[in-house]
Amino acid sequence: MSAADAGGSQVKSAVRTVELLEYFAARPGMHSLAAVQEAVGYPKSSLYMLLRTLVDLGWIETDTTGTRYGIGVRALLVGTSYIDGDEVVAAARPTLDRLADDTTETVHLARLDGTDVVYLATRQSQHYLRPFARVGRRLPVHSTSLGKALLATFTDDQVRGMLPPNLAQLTEHTLTDREALIEELHAVREQGYAVDREENTLGLRCFGLAIPNRTPARDAVSCSVPVARLTPDHEQLIKDMLFGARDRLARVTRRL
CATH class of the missing domain: 3.30.450.40 (GAF domain)
Structure with a gap:
């Protein structure tokens, strides 16, 4: 059932994406998959796929090992545009x-x-x-x-x-x-x-x-x-x- 069919209910993937970005924005530095999963409570497999998608899009960054995650540069661009506008x-x-x-x-x-x-x-x-x-x-x-x-x-x-x-x-x-x-x-x-x-x-x-x-x-x-x-x-x-x-x-x- 679509969000429209549900009377404007929230889209789960969109909510999780925003919650992840807010998690990283509030916690500077790099974090392991286990630490993120413990904090947000999403299934580990779906969390990993969402993180990889955000990494590919530049919203999340990884360290050299590819196992730790932090906020990406695109988040800075959005924040700057808010201030500038x-x-x-x-x-x-x-x-x-x-x-x-x-x-x-x-x-x-x-x-x-x-x-x-x-x-x-x-x-x-x-x-x-x-x-x-x-x-x-x-x-x-x-x-x-x-x-x-x-x-x-x-x-x-x-x-x-x-x-x-x-x-x-x-x-x-x-x-x-x-x-x-x-x-x-x-x-x-x-x-x-x-x-x-x-x-x-x-x-x-x-x-x-x-x-x-x-x-x-x-x-x-x-x-x-x-x-x-x-x-x-x-x-x-x-x-x-x-x-x-x-x-x-x-x-x-x-x-x-």
């Missing part, structure tokens, strides 16, 4: 450049994707000591200022529907209790910005604001700074510059 990213470029110049710190533009935030654009700090960042990086919403700023645009009940009661711990400072996170979101709504207090990376504090071009918000902007360099005056400068950037981004993306 996104109207919000294009409209945000001048504001991100200005924010990076004004703060001298690393700034990010990110988008909500399920229970993660995905980094769409980054401007690196002018300082030698700076956080590692890359476009396409995916992090849990509860551990980042970007994610918390976006979650604050949802209702408490919507957040409960999105997140499990117990949240993954990335550092000793990560909020792992959903209700404690929701309490913090109340403060985020009042003050207008969220803070990541070494909850994702030790030694790094981040400030994030949601861009109010839709409700709930989909995109957010942030600034990251090593705690060793964060003085009270510098923190206030970052917050002031972020609010100005947020307002400019809201104007230029309002109709996108």
Whole structure:
């Protein structure tokens, strides 16, 4: 029976292909067939044939032995085309450049994707000591200022529907209790910005604001700074510059 005959049901081979690509995208490096099979649970014979097809098409790569698999270059091309074609990213470029110049710190533009935030654009700090960042990086919403700023645009009940009661711990400072996170979101709504207090990376504090071009918000902007360099005056400068950037981004993306 075809997908159309089944009333629009998912095509199994297509679903498995996407799940495989997402598996490799979330796990850099090379992986054995046994490790992949254990993670995805597909029959070993059909998994092998699907992997070989994806290798032939360039979406998956193998090592010199042909027994280990990793994400292929064609996945990079698709990801790059998404960034290059996104109207919000294009409209945000001048504001991100200005924010990076004004703060001298690393700034990010990110988008909500399920229970993660995905980094769409980054401007690196002018300082030698700076956080590692890359476009396409995916992090849990509860551990980042970007994610918390976006979650604050949802209702408490919507957040409960999105997140499990117990949240993954990335550092000793990560909020792992959903209700404690929701309490913090109340403060985020009042003050207008969220803070990541070494909850994702030790030694790094981040400030994030949601861009109010839709409700709930989909995109957010942030600034990251090593705690060793964060003085009270510098923190206030970052917050002031972020609010100005947020307002400019809201104007230029309002109709996108």
